Amino acid sequence: MLVLGFPDYQEPSQRLATALNVSSAIVDIHHFPDGESKVRLPIGLPDTVVLCRSLHHPNDKLIELLLCAAQAREQGVRHLALAAPYLCYMRQDRAFQPGEAVSQRIIGGFLAGLFDTVVTVDPHLHRIAHLEEAIPASRAIALNAAPLMADFLRVRLDLPAPGPLLIGPDEESEQWVRLIALGCGADYAAGRKQRVDDRTVSIALPAVDFRNRTVVLVDDVVSTGHTLATAARQIGALGASAIHCLVSHALFTEDAEEALRQSGIKEIWSTDSIPHPTNALALADLLAQALPTPCPSRRST
């Protein structure tokens, strides 16, 4: 088995190779002045290859994955896996207006056509229960970072009773905040969110007493940061003593980090699914558990 990383995703792919105890290499990518991409893979690839790349700002990366996957097959790779700690296009899971392309299903089908196995962490699934429904690959595995996050918070926030209060900003995050809270023995609750447009949300906080509590806002993806910033301002006004946030995917578009800082959030922690200065939790061991181990017996068939 070989892990192939990309120039924009070298360190996480090397950590994954270390966790799997296999070699790693980097795909050679050249961007032409006209916006086209050229990819070159190492020669002498083994039977099983894992492409490791997170898919934030995905369109260039998806085309490059298409080129890589086709070339890997050309070179005889029999089992091709994608480890995409952050998976793209999972939010549009239905047509909200007539004529809208359901990109979750379309991009999912595209990836399933390229890879035998797709592994990701905390994909943003709302109206479907299983990743296989979005990505009909032979193996489509959605890992949950909640146990990792619970361990992290238990050490990081070893506070006297009543301990930290974990808050999910909306209904979607409730199940997930619950898992983390149970894992680290913390109180939890979730608010309700109404999205006005890409950049504007309003939040109805849960009816709990925030006074003198250390609050951790928990979410899967932070994009513009407006959801968490809105929640943090309201929670600050209700008397919390400290507000931090813990997220799986630090997309952090535009001035997201600045928006979070200005809303009163002190610590920002994220997994390394998307490289960012706030990365505090490495996903390599979690991902490694889900990836196919080399099957020597298949090589002789």
Added chain:
Amino acid sequence: MLVLGFPDYQEPSQRLATALNVSSAIVDIHHFPDGESKVRLPIGLPDTVVLCRSLHHPNDKLIELLLCAAQAREQGVRHLALAAPYLCYMRQDRAFQPGEAVSQRIIGGFLAGLFDTVVTVDPHLHRIAHLEEAIPASRAIALNAAPLMADFLRVRLDLPAPGPLLIGPDEESEQWVRLIALGCGADYAAGRKQRVDDRTVSIALPAVDFRNRTVVLVDDVVSTGHTLATAARQIGALGASAIHCLVSHALFTEDAEEALRQSGIKEIWSTDSIPHPTNALALADLLAQALPTPCPSRRST
């Protein structure tokens, strides 16, 4: 039949619809802050739909075409055509180094999987003779803008004998310069090019007398402009009285237009395959000839 254009390609798609005498509409595209695209098609699509978009800076556009094509099929479109006056990824037609993905074949296969018909103009094909080899769609049609260009030059450069001299910068352009020259009764010749890297070329000019001639440099794609600028400087030093250039595809990356102007080129003419201030030749009528006409009999089957 309906022609569907895109926000970045509205006018050429409307001209195509006019040439076909059918309706046109624009695909609604939304770009999220995280780099994902949302596409929405009009509802009530006819049996035959032509998506019209040139594919310069292609990666975003290719993913959006995937979303559009899947949605059009979802809405029952039976014949889906792509009119891409400028087609992408046609240059990498073999692996120049071991492990390189042959993107012409891979992207060609991707487009063939989406569209029944693909129509383009002057694709940059070197080592393959027919577009079908790169794009195995039911119909893959490479139109030639040479007759249009010959007509244009005949009117534009109605000079006394010996008339204009058409120069292709390299061997690849020779056959094509010949067609245009024959069409407008001009002299022609082609040089030889050696590419050092993306941005550096050297050119061996043909052994013709440039003194006091009006020279038109002809090429299919202008990207950085360095090839034509190099040729123009050399031709200027050999005594040409005026140098113009005529190209199919005005990619014009970086400071290409400025590089051409500084090399001594006076007039720059391009087709409207890629929207640019130098556009002087409309391709709509040429494209319309190659597109499927509606087949009313098929609707009743």
